[in-house]
Amino acid sequence: MAGGTLMGASLTTASARVDVAGMLWTLARTDFKTRYHGTVGGFIWALLKPALMFVVLMSVFSFIFASSPNYRLNLIVGLFLWDFFAEATKTGLTSLHAKGYLLAKTRFPSWILVVASASNALLTLAVFLATFLAYLVLAGRAPGAAAGALALFYLLMFFAITVGISLAGSVLFLRYRDLNQVWDVAIQAGFFVAPIIYPLEILPERFHFWLYLWPPTPVIQFCRAVLVDGVLPTARANLLLAGMTAVILAVGVLVFRGQVADATEKL
Amino acid sequence: MALIEARSLAKSFRIPSDRRETVREHLFNAFRPRTFERLDVLRSVTFDVQQGETLGIMGRNGSGKSTLLKILCGIYRADRGSLRVGAPITPILELGLGWNPELDGIDNILLLGTAMGLRLREAKDAVDEILAFAGLDRFANVPLKHYSSGMASRLAYSVAFKTVREVLVLDEIFAVGDAEFRERCEARYRELSAKGHTIVLVSHDPRVISTFCSRALLLDEGRVAFEGRGTDVVGEYSRRALTASAGPARA
Numbered sequence: 001m002a003g004g005t006l007m008g009a010s011l012t013t014a015s016a017r018v019d020v021a022g023m024l025w026t027l028a029r030t031d032f033k034t035r036y037h038g039t040v041g042g043f044i045w046a047l048l049k050p051a052l053m054f055v056v057l058m059s060v061f062s063f064i065f066a067s068s069p070n071y072r073l074n075l076i077v078g079l080f081l082w083d084f085f086a087e088a089t090k091t092g093l094t095s096l097h098a099k100g101y102l103l104a105k106t107r108f109p110s111w112i113l114v115v116a117s118a119s120n121a122l123l124t125l126a127v128f129l130a131t132f133l134a135y136l137v138l139a140g141r142a143p144g145a146a147a148g149a150l151a152l153f154y155l156l157m158f159f160a161i162t163v164g165i166s167l168a169g170s171v172l173f174l175r176y177r178d179l180n181q182v183w184d185v186a187i188q189a190g191f192f193v194a195p196i197i198y199p200l201e202i203l204p205e206r207f208h209f210w211l212y213l214w215p216p217t218p219v220i221q222f223c224r225a226v227l228v229d230g231v232l233p234t235a236r237a238n239l240l241l242a243g244m245t246a247v248i249l250a251v252g253v254l255v256f257r258g259q260v261a262d263a264t265e266k267l
Numbered sequence: 268m269a270l271i272e273a274r275s276l277a278k279s280f281r282i283p284s285d286r287r288e289t290v291r292e293h294l295f296n297a298f299r300p301r302t303f304e305r306l307d308v309l310r311s312v313t314f315d316v317q318q319g320e321t322l323g324i325m326g327r328n329g330s331g332k333s334t335l336l337k338i339l340c341g342i343y344r345a346d347r348g349s350l351r352v353g354a355p356i357t358p359i360l361e362l363g364l365g366w367n368p369e370l371d372g373i374d375n376i377l378l379l380g381t382a383m384g385l386r387l388r389e390a391k392d393a394v395d396e397i398l399a400f401a402g403l404d405r406f407a408n409v410p411l412k413h414y415s416s417g418m419a420s421r422l423a424y425s426v427a428f429k430t431v432r433e434v435l436v437l438d439e440i441f442a443v444g445d446a447e448f449r450e451r452c453e454a455r456y457r458e459l460s461a462k463g464h465t466i467v468l469v470s471h472d473p474r475v476i477s478t479f480c481s482r483a484l485l486l487d488e489g490r491v492a493f494e495g496r497g498t499d500v501v502g503e504y505s506r507r508a509l510t511a512s513a514g515p516a517r518a
């Protein structure tokens with residue numbers, strides 16, 4: 001039983017229980033099917049986009065940043081992490097709208113739709129990471145246990161950050177129907193705010209703090225540190241990232257909970 | 268104690284004077300005052316539903332029947348009043364529209380089935396039965412966009428009938444589908460009622476209300492205007508419809 005007083009109306013209803021894992025899986029599987037028409041070729045196409053981007057950027061910028069060690073590896077790690085962030089938040093923003101047909105008909109915990117919308121981006125990232133790890137092992141640069149555990153931790157934080165942004169965005173999108181265009185602009189600018197094509201070190205030290213406030217920056221930098229450079233970020237740095245993630249996720253959950261009840265009327 | 272207790276439920280929608288649905292529209296109109304027209308759909312609705320009972324709801328188009336059902340199911344939120352629902356509800360609302368057109372019948376069944384509370388395992392096991400009930404076995408692998416609207420509704424009702432929890436809430440259920448499918452729905456519905464499920468049923472059809480509902484309400488002007496046995500409410504409903512249509516003619 002769930003009870004509560006909402007804006008003057010008192011409500012006591014038996015909770016609608018659903019098979020969360022089963023529903024997440026079904027949503028992820030059918031999203032994959034509609035996105036790539038159920039073919040492996042379609043999925044490879046999705047991997048090709050950041051890969052092509054890498055080839056183009058690398059051929060230009062690796063000359064400019066020739067002095068920077070590991071530029072290529074850093075670039076490809078940054079690109080794929082960025083691609084995940086951009087894709088997951090873009091689909092997350094429209095997730096409630098896109099699946100509105102389910103929400104208008106029955107009641108279930110609607111955050112499931114938002115979390116499931118990241119599945120395609122997550123799959124692309126997973127395939128990249130598997131390939132990248134295989135490369136590291138073959139090149140004799142396999143990360144150690146601590147580095148691997150930290151990388152996993154960063155990815156978890158990154159996922160939580162995208163979920164937080166998507167939760168808030170998905171309900172606000174129902175109110176502001178051009179929010180996706182605004183977010184597209186933010187994503188385009190954010191690509192250059194995050195040190196993806198340039199090494200952070202070329203910017204004066206005093207700017208670094210501000211750049212680290214843009215969530216993809218710490219995740220990309222820390223992942224590079226553990227996977228490419230073999231350096232472990234300090235405990236303080238890790239705590240700051242965890243704190244930032246907690247704030248973003250909490251704000252996302254609060255905005256979502258505050259808006260979602262009214263949102264179904266606007267679908 | 269009644270299974271469902273609704274006390275003075277009220278719901279209004281705010282219809283804005285101008286359309287502001289985008290960030291751009293909000294920014295450009297930030298200093299222009301915005302007025303809202305309030306549409307009081309439900310003013311004060313009070314009723315009980317007993318365990319195992321079938322309650323009918325009648326009322327003219329736009330009288331707020333679907334809105335009331337959505338509040339019962341927790342899809343909309345009431346502005347005022349109190350609502351206590353003592354058991355899980357399965358809503359069967361205007362289901363014809365709720366599909367992903369790109370996916371085939373089976374995937375849509377799994378999506379709607381899990382959303383309506385089946386475990387994925389149960390939904391998979393029920394696929395054949397659901398398709399058979401809908402009479403759509405041959406269309407299992409056809410994308411929903413190639414279904415006729417009647418076929419899509421049949422599929423939705425078949426899924427919903429399979430997922431029934433304790434309370435069933437039906438909106439215009441017997442209005443969709445052809446005579447043969449309607450017959451099958453009514454049979455299934457009688458079966459559920461006999462098993463002791465509690466049912467709340469909205470319909471414009473006098474035959475449905477008088478045969479299925481031991482008790483019924485008539486919604487008008489946002490209140491329960493009349494309450495009684497199914498047949499009595501049907502009588503009152505048609506009497507009001509007649510005076511309403513005769514009214515302007517006399518003037």
Ligand SMILES: Nc1ncnc2c1ncn2[C@@H]1O[C@H](COP(=O)(O)OP(=O)(O)OP(=O)(O)O)[C@@H](O)[C@H]1O
Nearest residue numbers: 265266280308326327328329330331332333334335
């Ligand atoms: N989400 C919404 N936003 C704004 N107005 C709404 C919304 N939903 C319903 N309404 C308004 O509430 C009123 C009642 O609608 P409702 O669908 O409950 O009527 P109904 O009794 O089910 O009618 P019908 O017999 O045609 O099915 C209508 O005037 C409708 O315009």
Ligand SMILES: [Mg+2]
Nearest residue numbers: 332333334438
């Ligand atoms: Mg209606």
